[in-house]
Amino acid sequence: xxxxxxxxxxxxxxxxxxxxxxxxxxxxxxxxxxxxxxxxxxxxxxxxxxxxxxxxxxxxxxxxxxxxxxxxxxxxxxxxxxxxxxxxxxxxxxxxxxxxxxxxxxxxxxxxxxxxxxxxxxxxxxxxxxxxxxxxxxxxxxxxxxxxxxxxxxxxxxxxxxxxxxxxxxxxxxxxxxxxxxxxxxxxxxxxxxxxxxxxxxxxxxxxxxxxxxxxxxxxxxxxxxxxxxxxxxxxxxxxxxxxxxxxxxxxxxxxxxxxxxxxxxxxxxxxxxxxxxxxxxxxxxxxxxxxxxxxxxxxxxxxxxxxxxxxxx
Numbered sequence: 001x002x003x004x005x006x007x008x009x010x011x012x013x014x015x016x017x018x019x020x021x022x023x024x025x026x027x028x029x030x031x032x033x034x035x036x037x038x039x040x041x042x043x044x045x046x047x048x049x050x051x052x053x054x055x056x057x058x059x060x061x062x063x064x065x066x067x068x069x070x071x072x073x074x075x076x077x078x079x080x081x082x083x084x085x086x087x088x089x090x091x092x093x094x095x096x097x098x099x100x101x102x103x104x105x106x107x108x109x110x111x112x113x114x115x116x117x118x119x120x121x122x123x124x125x126x127x128x129x130x131x132x133x134x135x136x137x138x139x140x141x142x143x144x145x146x147x148x149x150x151x152x153x154x155x156x157x158x159x160x161x162x163x164x165x166x167x168x169x170x171x172x173x174x175x176x177x178x179x180x181x182x183x184x185x186x187x188x189x190x191x192x193x194x195x196x197x198x199x200x201x202x203x204x205x206x207x208x209x210x211x212x213x214x215x216x217x218x219x220x221x222x223x224x225x226x227x228x229x230x231x232x233x234x235x236x237x238x239x240x241x242x243x244x245x246x247x248x249x250x251x252x253x254x255x256x257x258x259x260x261x262x263x264x265x266x267x268x269x270x271x272x273x274x275x276x277x278x279x280x281x282x283x284x285x286x287x288x289x290x291x292x293x294x295x296x297x298x299x300x301x302x303x304x305x306x307x308x309x310x311x312x313x314x
Contacts, residue, residue: 002014003035003038003144004101004142004143004144005142005143005178006142006143006144006175006178006179006180006182007180007181007182008039008179008180008181008182008183009180009181011035011038011039012035012039012041012181014035015032015035015036015039018031018032019032026057026059027057027058027059027062027064029057030053030054030057030058030059030064030068031054031064033050033051033053033054033057033068034050034051034054034058034064034067034068034071036050037050037051037054037068037071037072037075038067038071038183039182039183040075040183040184040185040221041220043220043221043222043223044075044078044079044185044221044222044223044224045075045079045222045223047071047074047075047185048072048075048076048079050071051068051069051071051072051075052068052072054067054068054071055068055069055072061094061098062098063095063098063099063102065094066091066094066095066098066099066102066103066106067091067095067099067102068091069087069088069090069091069094069095069106070087070088070091070095070102070105070106070109072087073085073086073087073088073089073090073091073106073109074088074109074185077109077112077113077226078185078221078224078225078226078227079223079224079225079226080225080226085110088106088109088110089106089110091103091106092106092107092110100133100136100137100139101133101137101139101142101144101145103130103133104130104131104133104134104139104145104148105130105144105147105148107126107127107129107130107133108126108127108130108147108148108151110126111123111126111127111130111151112151112189112193112230113226114126115127115151115154115155115193115196116229116230116233118313120155120158120159123151123155124155127148127151127152127155128152128155130148130151130152131148131149131151131152133148134148134149140171141175142175143175143176143178143179143182144186145175146172146173146175146176146179146190147172147186147189147190147193149168149169149171149172149175150168150169150172150190150193150194150197151193152168153165153166153168153169153172153193153194153197154193154196154197154200156168157169157197157200157201158200158313160258160261160262162201162254162257162258162261163254163258165197165200165201166201166254168197169194169197169198169201172190172194173194176190176194184217184218184220184221185217185221185224185227187213187214187217188214188217188218188221188227188231189227189230191210191211191213191214192210192211192214192227192230192231192234194207194210195207195208195210195211195234195238196234196237198210199237199238199241199310200310200311201257201311202251202252202257202309202311203251204238204241204309204310207234207238208238211231211234211235211238214231218231237310240310241308241309241310251293252289252290252293252311253286253289255286256286256289256290256293257311258276258286259272259276259283259286259287259290260290260302260306260311260312261312262275263287263290263299263302263303263306264303264312268280269283269284269287270283287299287302290302294306294309
């Protein structure tokens, strides 16, 4: 219960209490290993060993089996092991009915490499399923759902669904704020994805703050080359736009960001308006606001500047 509530200090407390019992039953021993793997206080290598032991101890068909597969697959993924997807897929199958929260996290974890390489089709199929699980089972209030919402926000921002991306970003940040002394690997993954969303939505200041928060956590993990690569790529993306100083003088509104995503197309203002159910004059007003905030004089210059700032794909 404390794990899904994001309370790492209390997870550790109850895990230590269980471990102090003489000769715990195999299911209890599996639970102890699962909790220790989830927190990964001793680094990724120990996380992997604990999760592997838990998988072997947990009864077949139990939620503990699915959870151990999630954690083992995550540890393998962050260490660069090619077998990671196999474990995560196994966890997703085992959790589909008995543990929807674990199922959603398995799918999201599988999606992270695709998001990192900007394979939006593969990532989209996985994230959409994970987001549907969160909505279907009312998991949106659990802090451990923050990563699912962050991945959904990134996917929606990429496809120009700005309002929904902003909503997912806001909800993910609220859940992130509830995490207390939680798993370093989860917090770094979450910060990296949220930073990419912030950049896509024109907020480099937020992106920088999120990435700066990862410094202590990444040092606690030990050897996690894939996670370090994701973090380095996020810093590089932020440096490419120069941080807060090179962003728009004034942040773009949600409506202006939505209009911006149509500017690279050949659609007229009237046709854009028909797509989003507003008048051509409204679209023109929003486009002019985009030009002013990006300090450009026309549509093609706005697209070029937005690409330079990371608001649009090259």
